[in-house]
Amino acid sequence: MSDEPAPLGAPSIRNLVLLAIPAIIIGVISALLLWTLDRLAEWLQQGLWQALPDALGLSRESPWLTLGVLTITGLAVGLVVQFVPGHAGPDSATTELDTPPPRLREVPSIALAVLISLAGGVSLGPENPIIAINGAIAVALCARFVKVVPGKVAILLASAATIGALFGTPVAAALVLTGTVAAVRGGGSLWDKLFLPVAAAGAGALTMHWLGSPPLAFDVPAYGGPSPFDFVTGLLVASVSAGLGILAAFVFPYIHRAFHALRHPVLFTTLGGLVLGILGIVGGQITLFKGLEQTGELIANPGDYSTGQLALFTVVKIVALLIAASAGFRGGRIFPAVFVGVALGLFFQSTIPGMPVGLAIACGAMGVVLLATKDGWIALFIGVALTGDMTLLPMLCIIVLPVWLLVTKAPDLAVKAPATPQR
Structure with a gap:
């Protein structure tokens, strides 16, 4: 055997095994931090949306509650x-x-802002901030x-673990990071480079399951099999969904600049x-919060909502996403985008026979997530994961x-960071 060292990007089996230990530890820590943030947000959410109206003698569906809580949430996040x-x-x-990731000293304030946003009903998810928090902590450790x-x-390990x-x-992390690691020059197979991120992601996913967090999949009637008509209708839904995302991406910088x-x-x-708060009154409380649980409500009971309501949910949620992201709240855009896509899909399902x-x-x-992430793998994954x-x-x-041809040259659902961050 040659004593020549392995080329860059082709680590030895021994190194992979040894480095898998910190990868798994990072996976567990990242999941625990996400779980803790979620539980704290749920506890605060129950206080704001259940205990508070009960104490004040208000209905939990009161428009004044929606308006008041979201306005106070905005004030609290602004103070942070x-x-x-x-x-x-x-x-x-x-x-x-x-x-x-941000500097470690920024982590407590990020956690506080996203905790308030999640509990207060802001239409943003936890993904961007918690990846940032876990990345900063992983680097420091x-x-x-x-x-x-x-x-x-x-x-990379913290990102994979959190995803x-x-x-x-x-699987979600492997798909999301495939493009990243494939761009790295050097020898070795793709799975040599994915080995440690998948170890971290697997540890993170298993930790969340052991902590009792529900899976992403919902109970949906079996598809049955493809047909040419399904291609036409599916392409129509995905294209309109992506088009709605393109429109949102186009106006996003203007709304951001105005705020x-x-x-x-x-x-x-x-x-x-x-x-x-006004949007929440118009669309109802199902259009509030990050959107994952509300997506489950739509999928579980699609017959409870009229075609007009589904259209209203779609429009209100995409506008709420743009407002929340533009007005300085901290959070990610994928989970609310999924709600938008599901509501739009159910709208078309209610209007297209069969x-x-x-x-x-x-x-x-898939359509709106494809635009939001510019990543076909994660869009496909979410499409399949939602239905199982x-x-x-x-x-x-x-x-x-x-x-993909429709969205690849479209603007990103993001705003270019200013040269000097605004405080």
């Missing part, structure tokens, strides 16, 4: 952004899933205790909370191709 050390990190409108793990690798925990499976023209976070987040529910849901979610039906995959793989 403007006055708390760390200023809640970078504006979430300017961040993506792979954005470099590895620099202190496991110096053999470089900072860039620690960030695995968010979606309940390491930030007020200059002070307390002003623009409070105004944002007020607008979100369209399978699973196909409508999957195509609706692998028989949809061949049809989705064909439908995603023309939809």
Whole structure:
């Protein structure tokens, strides 16, 4: 055997096994932090939306409750952004899933801002902030205790672990990170590079399952099998969904600029909370919050909502997403985008005779997520994961191709970060 060292990118089996230990630890820690944030948000949410109205003698569906809680939520987040050390990190409108993590001293303020946003009913998910938090903590821990793990690798592991925990499976992380690791030059197979991220993602996903977090899949009638008509209707739903996302991406910078023209976070987040409260009154409380549980409500009981209501939910949620992301709230855009896609898919399913529910849901979610992430793998994954039906995959793989041509040159659902971050 040659003593020549393995080429860059082709680590030895021994190194992979040894590095898998910190990868798994990062996976468990990342999942625990996500679970803790979720539980704290749920506890605060129950206080705001259940205990508070009961104490005040208000109906939990009262429009005054919706308006008041969201306005106060905006004020609270604005106070954190403007006055708390760390200023809640970078504006979430300017961040993506792979954005470099913030400085460690910004983490407490980010956690506080996203906790308030999640509990207060803001239409943003936890994904961007919790990936940022876990990335910053992973880098700090590895620099202190496991110096053999470089900072860039620690960030990759924390991202993979958090994505695995968010979606309940390491497959999501493997798909999302395939493009990232494939772009890295050097020898070795793709799975040499994915080995450690998948280990971290698997640990994160298993930890969330052991902690009792529900899986992403919902109970949807079986698809049955593909037909030419399904391609036509599925492409229609996915294209309209992606088109709605393109329209949102086009107006996003203008809405963001309008809110930030007020200059002070307390002003623009409070105004944002007020607008979100009005939207919540118009669309109902199902259009509030990050959207995952509300997506389950739509899928479980599609017959409870008229075609007009589904259209209203779609429009209100996409506007609420834009307002929340523009007005300085901290959170991610994928989970609310999924709600938008599912509501739109069910709208088309209610108007197109014989369209399978699973196909409508999957195509609706896939279109807008494809625009939101510019990643075909995660869009396909979410389409299948929502329904839990692998028989949809061949049809989705064909439908995603023309939809990708539609979104690939479209603007991103993000805002370019200013040269000097606004505090």
